[in-house]
Amino acid sequence: MARRGLLLILSSPSGAGKSTLSRRLMAWDPSLRFSVSATTRAPRPGEVQGRDYYFETRAAFEAMVAGGQMLEHAEVFGNLYGSPRAPVEQAMAEGRDTLFDIDWQGGQQIKQAMRDDVVSVFVLPPSIAELESRLRGRAQDSEEVIAARMAKSQSEISHWAEYDYVIVNNDLEKAFNDLVTILQAERLRRDRQPQLADFVRGLNREFSAR
Amino acid sequence: MARRGLLLILSSPSGAGKSTLSRRLMAWDPSLRFSVSATTRAPRPGEVQGRDYYFETRAAFEAMVAGGQMLEHAEVFGNLYGSPRAPVEQAMAEGRDTLFDIDWQGGQQIKQAMRDDVVSVFVLPPSIAELESRLRGRAQDSEEVIAARMAKSQSEISHWAEYDYVIVNNDLEKAFNDLVTILQAERLRRDRQPQLADFVRGLNREFSAR
Numbered sequence: 559m560a561r562r563g564l565l566l567i568l569s570s571p572s573g574a575g576k577s578t579l580s581r582r583l584m585a586w587d588p589s590l591r592f593s594v595s596a597t598t599r600a601p602r603p604g605e606v607q608g609r610d611y612y613f614e615t616r617a618a619f620e621a622m623v624a625g626g627q628m629l630e631h632a633e634v635f636g637n638l639y640g641s642p643r644a645p646v647e648q649a650m651a652e653g654r655d656t657l658f659d660i661d662w663q664g665g666q667q668i669k670q671a672m673r674d675d676v677v678s679v680f681v682l683p684p685s686i687a688e689l690e691s692r693l694r695g696r697a698q699d700s701e702e703v704i705a706a707r708m709a710k711s712q713s714e715i716s717h718w719a720e721y722d723y724v725i726v727n728n729d730l731e732k733a734f735n736d737l738v739t740i741l742q743a744e745r746l747r748r749d750r751q752p753q754l755a756d757f758v759r760g761l762n763r764e765f766s767a768r
Numbered sequence: 769m770a771r772r773g774l775l776l777i778l779s780s781p782s783g784a785g786k787s788t789l790s791r792r793l794m795a796w797d798p799s800l801r802f803s804v805s806a807t808t809r810a811p812r813p814g815e816v817q818g819r820d821y822y823f824e825t826r827a828a829f830e831a832m833v834a835g836g837q838m839l840e841h842a843e844v845f846g847n848l849y850g851s852p853r854a855p856v857e858q859a860m861a862e863g864r865d866t867l868f869d870i871d872w873q874g875g876q877q878i879k880q881a882m883r884d885d886v887v888s889v890f891v892l893p894p895s896i897a898e899l900e901s902r903l904r905g906r907a908q909d910s911e912e913v914i915a916a917r918m919a920k921s922q923s924e925i926s927h928w929a930e931y932d933y934v935i936v937n938n939d940l941e942k943a944f945n946d947l948v949t950i951l952q953a954e955r956l957r958r959d960r961q962p963q964l965a966d967f968v969r970g971l972n973r974e975f976s977a978r
Contacts, residue, residue, distance in 0.1 A: 680958070682967070686974035712975045718968055724958045726967070736956055743953030746946055748890070748934045757892070757936070758928055764896035765922045 559752040563591075563650040564744060565672055567658045567665040567721075568737075570681035571711030573692035575727040579681065580659045582734050583741070591649040593658045596622070599637035612642060630660070630667030641668065650675065655741070662717035677744045679737065680721035684728045686711075769962035773801075773860040774954060775882055777868045777875040777931075778947075780891035781921030783902040785937045789891065790869045792944050793951070801859040803868045806832070809847035822852060840870070840877030851878065860885065865951070872927035887954045889947065890931035894938045896921075 570576040584592055596612040598619050607613055614622070619638045622628050631640030641658065649656045658668065669676045683689040686708075693699075693707055718724060723740050727733040744750060780786040794800055806822040808829050817823055824832070829848045832838050841850030851868065859866045868878065879886045893899040896918075903909075903917055928934060933950050937943040954960060 682964070682971070686971055686978070690978075708975070708978065712972070715968065715971060718964070719958060721958055723953070723956045724961055724964055725956060726964075736952075739949050739952045740956055742946075742949045743933070746933045746935060746950055748929060748931055751934055754892070754928070754934055754936075758925065761892070761896055761925060762922070765918070768896070768900075768918065 559755060561653040561751065561753055562675065563652065563654045563656060564750060565646065565650075565656050565658065565668060565676045566741060566744075567660060567668060567676060567678040568681065569660060569662055569665050569678070569714070569717075569721065570727075571683065571689060571714040572707060573689045573711065574681045574683040575730060575733060576659060576681050578730065579727075579734055579737055580657060583657060583737055586738060587741075589654050591645070591654050591656045593641050593646060593656050593660075595639050596628070596642050597637060597639045629671050630664040632663055655745075662714055662720065666720065674749070677723070677740065678721040679723045679725060679740060680718045681733065682715065682718060682724060682726045684726060769965060771863040771961065771963055772885065773862065773864045773866060774960060775856065775860075775866050775868065775878060775886045776951060776954075777870060777878060777886060777888040778891065779870060779872055779875050779888070779924070779927075779931065780937075781893065781899060781924040782917060783899045783921065784891045784893040785940060785943060786869060786891050788940065789937075789944055789947055790867060793867060793947055796948060797865075797951070799864050801855070801864050801866045803851050803856060803866050803870075805849050806838070806852050807847055807849045839881050840874040842873055865955075872924055872930065876930065884959070887933070887950065888931040889933045889935060889950060890928045891943065892925065892928060892934060892936045894936060
């Protein structure tokens with residue numbers, strides 16, 4: 559029996575390093591597939607169809623939801639966002655793992671749909687001061703926007719205890735190593751190595767042939 | 769809430785590299801505690817009380833079993849062997865992990881007694897030819913003794929699917945890295961980091977104080 563790919567869910571408040579960790583993990587293991595979200599919002603300059611998002615009409619998106627073709631979806635400020643199921647199932651069948659950079663609501667929906675195939679990791683910031691300074695550092699946003707982001711961060715953090723693993727991102731190198739360690743260990747779980755049943759049958763044939 | 773130490777059970781047929789892996793893991797992390805077995809058999813030359821075994825009289829051993837002071841025990845060729853509970857519980861309370869080099873029967877009894885605190889790892893040999901050559905290489909044993917060991921190995925291997933993780937020891941360095949990876953990842957599991965509840969309360973106080 560061949561190995562089935564697992565689904566690695568990475569969540570954190572924005573500013574805690576999740577995107578950097580995702581990018582580094584994708585570079586570390588080229589066999590990983592990144593789950594690209596579908597959305598009904600208009601592309602922004604520079605965004606590429608299929609790389610940044612699958613841009614869909616609302617009618618097409620809603621048809622996918624109705625047909626069970628979204629693993630999770632949500633409406634945010636009037637736009638729909640979701641994770642298409644088909645590429646995930648294809649990767650699983652090929653034995654490739656899929657990485658989701660996703661919030662707690664999406665993570666929870668995927669966990670409900672895919673159960674034991676899901677491994678979920680929450681990244682905590684070392685402090686709120688650090689989180690805020692990263693949020694401020696990367697854009698010239700108004701105080702209102704910053705305040706809204708911080709409120710969203712607090713709400714996201716309140717779901718940390720629903721995850722399988724938790725990493726505190728005090729140090730990016732350490733946090734990245736922790737993430738790699740989690741993925742490697744999950745691949746060593748017995749129930750993720752169904753091909754070992756054949757291997758052990760081979761060992762038993764060797765015993766019998768002695 | 770402080771971290772509670774976990775119990776790492778390592779099993780394999782003899783000759784698959786379990787003892788070498790145990791020794792290297794103990795050297796890698798000096799905070800680990802190795803579970804020394806108790807036994808009623810007589811000490812052999814060079815064996816040290818408390819390092820190789822806790823040598824006990826049968827009466828003392830049986831009193832420990834009756835008092836629930838053995839996590840697991842079994843009788844082998846007329847001698848009793850077991851894992852004393854008290855040092856394990858002390859290590860757990862100190863947040864130190866305990867390593868057990870133990871067979872499937874002992875592992876199963878510990879799993880039943882300690883449930884979610886247990887992480888179990890089975891080490892498979894790359895082949896039976898390799899297993900036999902390691903068994904023959906290390907002692908001048910009679911064919912009968914070799915045959916008995918091989919039969920015990922086959923029986924031990926038949927329990928591989930009862931473990932949380934499985935490592936195939938094709939290469940000792942790789943197998944050792946796998947073992948370290950499993951221990952590190954298990955330490956990152958949310959339910960093994962109860963101290964994070966305090967940490968997140970601190971983050972929430974920081975949010976409130978903004």
